[in-house]
Amino acid sequence: DADVTQTPRNRITKTGKRIMLECSQTKGHDRMYWYRQDPGLGLRLIYYSFDVKDINKGEISDGYSVSRQAQAKFSLSLESAIPNQTALYFCATSSPSSTDTQYFGPGTRLTVL
Amino acid sequence: QKEVEQDPGPLSVPEGAIVSLNCTYSNSAFQYFMWYRQYSRKGPELLMYTYSSGNKEDGRFTAQVDKSSKYISLFIRDSQPSDSATYLCAMSGGPNSNYQLIWGAGTKLIIKP
Numbered sequence: 001d002a003d004v005t006q007t008p009r010n011r012i013t014k015t016g017k018r019i020m021l022e023c024s025q026t027k028g029h030d031r032m033y034w035y036r037q038d039p040g041l042g043l044r045l046i047y048y049s050f051d052v053k054d055i056n057k058g059e060i061s062d063g064y065s066v067s068r069q070a071q072a073k074f075s076l077s078l079e080s081a082i083p084n085q086t087a088l089y090f091c092a093t094s095s096p097s098s099t100d101t102q103y104f105g106p107g108t109r110l111t112v113l
Numbered sequence: 114q115k116e117v118e119q120d121p122g123p124l125s126v127p128e129g130a131i132v133s134l135n136c137t138y139s140n141s142a143f144q145y146f147m148w149y150r151q152y153s154r155k156g157p158e159l160l161m162y163t164y165s166s167g168n169k170e171d172g173r174f175t176a177q178v179d180k181s182s183k184y185i186s187l188f189i190r191d192s193q194p195s196d197s198a199t200y201l202c203a204m205s206g207g208p209n210s211n212y213q214l215i216w217g218a219g220t221k222l223i224i225k226p
Contacts, residue, residue, distance in 0.1 A: 043214075048213070090157075101147075107154070
């Protein structure tokens with residue numbers, strides 16, 4: 001089984017709809033992240049959480065919200081989706097250490113029409 | 114200007130060639146340098162990790178960091194078609210920046226059989 005899973009893997013929705021992307025991990029890591037990836041822009045950090053009670057905005061948090069339901073679960077919501085939120089979304093986890101290597105899920109491809 | 118610049122490619126080379134992938138950066142506080150590999154429809158995975166300046170070798174892969182020039186490189190020897198992927202550089206200032214990673218846009222590499 002994959003260590004970091006994301007659901008759904010693909011989603012097509014309409015402008016104005018509320019969307020939730022879910023991430024679960026079995027790595028036992030405290031730190032979790034949400035990124036979006038756009039062609040030519042690389043990965044941009046949306047939100048990150050260092051534990052259940054510690055949630056922080058990243059570079060591009062406007063239009064997004066998150067919930068850390070448990071150590072293993074971190075959800076990303078788009079309250080009212082817009083077309084420029086069409087992107088590939090990745091969840092990642094890491095454990096505090098000298099390297100802080102991040103481990104990524106398989107991604108969710110979101111299309112907002 | 115982005116903090117981390119990376120040529121998006123695509124870079125197409127014949128099998129067996131030596132490949133050089135590069136990133137430049139502007140923040141002199143970066144101490145940790147990483148290369149991630151991302152296959153199509155997959156999440157990025159850590160390939161190489163280097164702390165501060167110097168070289169690190171792992172099989173056919175060599176990571177090089179030149180902090181004086183703010184320049185990092187990844188060399189792939191005896192390239193194989195299975196090396197075809199997008200390569201992303203990432204870097205952080207370590208504990209002083211909460212290990213937040215700043216990403217390059219990624220270079221798409223194509224190895225032709």
